[in-house]
Amino acid sequence: MDIRLTRRHALRATGVTAVAAAGLGSAPASAAGGTARSAGGRIDTHHHAVPEVIRQWAISRGLLPAEGGPSWAYWTEDDALRLMADNQIAAAVVSAPVPSIAFADRALAEEGVRVCNEAYAALVARYPGRFGFFANVAPLHLDLALEQVRHAFDDLGADGVLVMASAGGKYVGDPAFDPLFAELHRRRAVVFIHPDGLPDTELELPGVSNSLADFLLDTTRAALNLIASGTLERYPDLKIILSHAGGFLPYLAGRAESQGRQGEFVDPAVFRRALRAFYYDTAMPASPYAMPTLLKAVGPSQILYGTDFAARPATEVGVITRDLDGDTALDRHTRRAVNRANALRLFPRLGG
Secondary structure, eight states: OTTTSSSHHHHHTTTOOOOOOOOOOOOOOOOHHOOOTTTTTTEEEEEEOOOOHHHHHHTTTTSSSSSOOOGGOOOOHHHHHHHHHHHEEEEEEEEEOGGGGGGGGGHHHHHHHHHHHHHHHHHHHTTTTTTEEEEOOTTSSSSHHHHHHHHIISSOOSSSSEEEEEEETTTTSSSSGHHHHHHHHHOEEEEEEEOOOOTOOOOOOBBOOOTTTTTHHHHHHHHHHHHHHHHHHHHHTOOOSSGGGGTTTTTTTHHHHHHHHTSSSEEEEHHHHHHHSSHHHHTTTOOTHHHHHHHHHHGGGGGEOOOBBBBSSSEEEEEEEHHHOOTTOOOHHHHIIIIIHHHHOOGGGGGO
């Protein structure tokens, strides 16, 4: 199978449309690379992992092929620990962005979410302080999702919850998901919003992966929907991380304010509060093109280091991390905040 396929295309090629966790296989890490902790190092808030138990479950349910398949389905602990050592990453918060359609069947949703979350809890237990995790939930089955939230936080010690940008043809700010957000708000939870391409189009651009633009627009739509629906105003204690630096949200801020003044969007003051309430990871990736706009739009306190490993391979993580270190838009204080301090406000237990 062509490993350059997008998540969506790779899974269609196996006869299904879902399971979008991420990974990359390689040789075992050295003892130093596999165990060393970078004291005061970076905290990676965008790290996709497929422990073997998850991969085997996906194979057993026909969601991944037993042989071959996309390279991101071959994550290993050794690979992750080597990547962390090579890039001075002290800790990573892992996640599996499974498209909501994968959990449309209730029984599959119940089983799959349990397998994912318990595998991540076991990973955290094996490497205390090195890993945290965003729990999966099944928002298409709200009563089940609420029970999954309880189990994830109260029994498994999750650090937050991953919510896909849309589910069942509705974006996350739709009132249908209010019970889920109300419970997450009660818990003052960290919520990681991740895209899956656009839910309402099959139009493709030859030579252009849907992860290049559609993922970013999907995140942008989710963010605008959370603002327009009033979800952020109703649940101000939520701490929401937008994948890939918020997609296009920071760049379109002036247009949103202009439309607000014309009565075509929320009041500009409401939009500005929301813009600065979200958190944004550097897995756009951060670059000299994007970072000045992001800093101007949201300020240094809302930006988090993120690699997008293993959907992004280790060699590329090294390139974008070096680029981040050399970005002249960041002074020493801002770089320290982005790499570590901002994440510690959300995940204090990773500072030990």
